[in-house]
Amino acid sequence: xxxxxxxxxxxxxxxxxxxxxxxxxxxxxxxxxxxxxxxxxxxxxxxxxxxxxxxxxxxxxxxxxxxxxxxxxxxxxxxxxxxxxxxxxxxxxxxxxxxxxxxxxxxxxxxxxxxxxxxxxxxxxxxxxxxxxxxxxxxxxxxxxxxxxxxxxxxxxxxxxxxxxxxxxxxxxxxxxxxxxxxxxxxxxxxxxxxxxxxxxxxxxxxxxxxxxxxxxxxxxxxxxxxxxxxxxxxxxxxxxxxxxxxxxxxxxxxxxxxxxxxxxxxxxxxxxxxxxxxxxxxxxxxxxxxxxxxxxxxxxxxxxxxxxxxxxxxxxxxxxxxxxxxxxxxxxxxxxxxxxxxxxxxxxxxxxxxxxxxxxxxxxxxxxxxxxxxxxxxxxxxxxxxxxxxxxxxxxxxxxxxxxxxxxxxxxxxxxxxxxxxxxxxxxxxxxxxxxxxxxxxxxxxxxxxx
Numbered sequence: 001x002x003x004x005x006x007x008x009x010x011x012x013x014x015x016x017x018x019x020x021x022x023x024x025x026x027x028x029x030x031x032x033x034x035x036x037x038x039x040x041x042x043x044x045x046x047x048x049x050x051x052x053x054x055x056x057x058x059x060x061x062x063x064x065x066x067x068x069x070x071x072x073x074x075x076x077x078x079x080x081x082x083x084x085x086x087x088x089x090x091x092x093x094x095x096x097x098x099x100x101x102x103x104x105x106x107x108x109x110x111x112x113x114x115x116x117x118x119x120x121x122x123x124x125x126x127x128x129x130x131x132x133x134x135x136x137x138x139x140x141x142x143x144x145x146x147x148x149x150x151x152x153x154x155x156x157x158x159x160x161x162x163x164x165x166x167x168x169x170x171x172x173x174x175x176x177x178x179x180x181x182x183x184x185x186x187x188x189x190x191x192x193x194x195x196x197x198x199x200x201x202x203x204x205x206x207x208x209x210x211x212x213x214x215x216x217x218x219x220x221x222x223x224x225x226x227x228x229x230x231x232x233x234x235x236x237x238x239x240x241x242x243x244x245x246x247x248x249x250x251x252x253x254x255x256x257x258x259x260x261x262x263x264x265x266x267x268x269x270x271x272x273x274x275x276x277x278x279x280x281x282x283x284x285x286x287x288x289x290x291x292x293x294x295x296x297x298x299x300x301x302x303x304x305x306x307x308x309x310x311x312x313x314x315x316x317x318x319x320x321x322x323x324x325x326x327x328x329x330x331x332x333x334x335x336x337x338x339x340x341x342x343x344x345x346x347x348x349x350x351x352x353x354x355x356x357x358x359x360x361x362x363x364x365x366x367x368x369x370x371x372x373x374x375x376x377x378x379x380x381x382x383x384x385x386x387x388x389x390x391x392x393x394x395x396x397x398x399x400x401x402x403x404x405x406x407x408x409x410x411x412x413x414x415x416x417x418x419x420x421x422x423x424x425x426x427x428x429x430x431x432x433x434x435x436x437x438x439x440x441x442x443x444x445x446x447x448x449x450x451x452x
Contacts, residue, residue: 003079006107011088011114011308015079019104023071028100031066064098072106079108086113088311111310116369119302125433126298127440128291131283133276141275149254152243158208159242162192165204169237173228174216192245200235212238225331226338292425295432300359300366307362315357323353370431371424378419386419 001023006014032051041049041057055063072093080087087110094107152164159165167189171182191201203215214236221230248254255265265271320335327335339346370376387405391398405412 001075001078003082005083010306011112013083013085013110013112015083015108015110017075017079017106017108019071019075019106021101021103024067024098024104025100027067027070028063030070031063035063035066068095068104068106075106076108080110085110087111088113088308111308113368114306114308114365116365117304118366118369118373119299121299121370121428121431122433124295124298124302125435126291126294127437128434129287129440130436130438131280131287132438133279133283137279138272138276141279142272145258145275146247146250147245149258150245150247153246155242155244156209157242158206158211159191159204159239160244161205162245164243164245165189165191165207166240166243167204167237168240169235171236172234174232174234176231186240200237203235203237204239207239209239209241212236227331288429291434292429295428295434296363296367296425299370299428299432300363303362303366303369305362305365305369307358307365311361311365312354312358315361316353319353319357367421367424367428370428371420374424374427376420376424376427378416378423382419382423383416386415 001020002018004016004018006016008014032054035054035058036049037046039049039054039057040046041053044050044053049057076091079085089111091111092109094109096105096107098104155163165188166186168184168186170184172179189196189200189204191204197217199215199217203213207213214234216232216234218232219228219230223229250268250271252266255263255271259265259274265274324335327333327338331338336346339349387398387401390396391401394401405415
């Protein structure tokens with residue numbers, strides 16, 4: 001086999017491959033043998049049909065294609081290795097007319113990773129927000145923890161603030177013609193929940209079991225359910241029961257239930273201190289992640305890289321599929337149907353999707369370039385640590401996780417990518433300047449960035 005580099009345009013590398021006549025003949029013989037063994041041809045035992053009969057059965061061109069499939073894989077691997085190609089996808093293949101007894105020429109077009117020119121990383125500075133726990137944060141978490149361990153007790157009185165009310169209700173969309181009432185539904189409404197509409201809360205306060213009430217309100221245009229978004233809705237509600245929420249006592253028994261029998265926490269002060277530390281740690285992790293995102297964005301802005309349209313298009317397909325699945329999960333509709341109900345133009349959505357996809361691809365190319373320049377690899381220890389982390393996080397035996405990963409190549413590659421990009425992002429933060437601040441500066445005005 002002979003190869004010749006024909007040239008490169010952007011991230012497309014073209015290579016000519018010429019197979020000797022003997023190489024093609026060998027592939028043709030293998031293809032004939034395989035077709036003969038696997039195809040039932042009347043009048044012949046499997047594996048004994050002559051070539052002319054097989055050609056009549058499958059066609060000469062199909063036979064040639066099968067022969068090429070026998071010899072191309074090894075050739076592709078050799079070309080990738082010989083020319084050190086960092087390929088993105090399988091190549092396109094253009095085969096010249098095949099004449100048996102003569103060399104067979106193919107032109108391969110490989111899509112490869114584009115070159116990325118990184119800026120001087122040591123000159124880049126990003127801000128990282130200092131973690132600060134406010135009294136409001138701490139009090140909210142205390143209430144949330146106590147709420148999660150509270151119990152509900154039935155009461156024989158009208159509903160008060162903080163109660164949970166079980167209601168039977170129907171709805172009507174007043175803007176629809178003709179007016180239709182929904183089927184009866186039942187729901188538990190926590191009057192302390194901030195997401196409960198004020199109109200609904202006000203209508204239910206003071207109502208006892210067996211009493212009915214009505215209310216109506218305008219739904220926001222951006223509401224998640226497109227069937228009611230931007231419309232006026234009428235609710236008819238009948239209270240079935242009222243229950244009050246009873247919170248746990250802040251005592252040693254509660255702390256042991258929360259933190260385990262061996263906990264040293266025995267006072268409210270120690271309890272609040274533990275929650276304070278939990279919030280502080282979470283804020284540090286979040287602030288670090290946001291700083292990393294800002295660093296990647298800034299490096300991307302200063303880098304020079306020609307983002308391939310093909311990579312953007314593939315990312316668009318991924319995002320579109322994700323939106324479709326989410327629309328079906330939440331609304332039982334295709335995303336295009338949801339767009340139609342919200343009044344948002346499909347063109348505007350596609351533009352937004354493409355912009356987001358291009359940014360995501362650009363960031364990935366920049367991270368890949370940093371990883372390549374610094375020889376970032378995933379070690380066995382990295383992999384083992386990630387398996388242990390996921391085992392602890394999800395409460396799944398590590399051997400079961402390993403079994404799932406080894407059975408699913410795509411899942412394994414996803415995990416390895418997560419580890420590698422995590423290492424690259426951490427490395428990036430060690431290469432740039434990071435300034436800890438109590439308040440983030442306003443983002444800089446848009447300026448010229450690297451070519452796309």
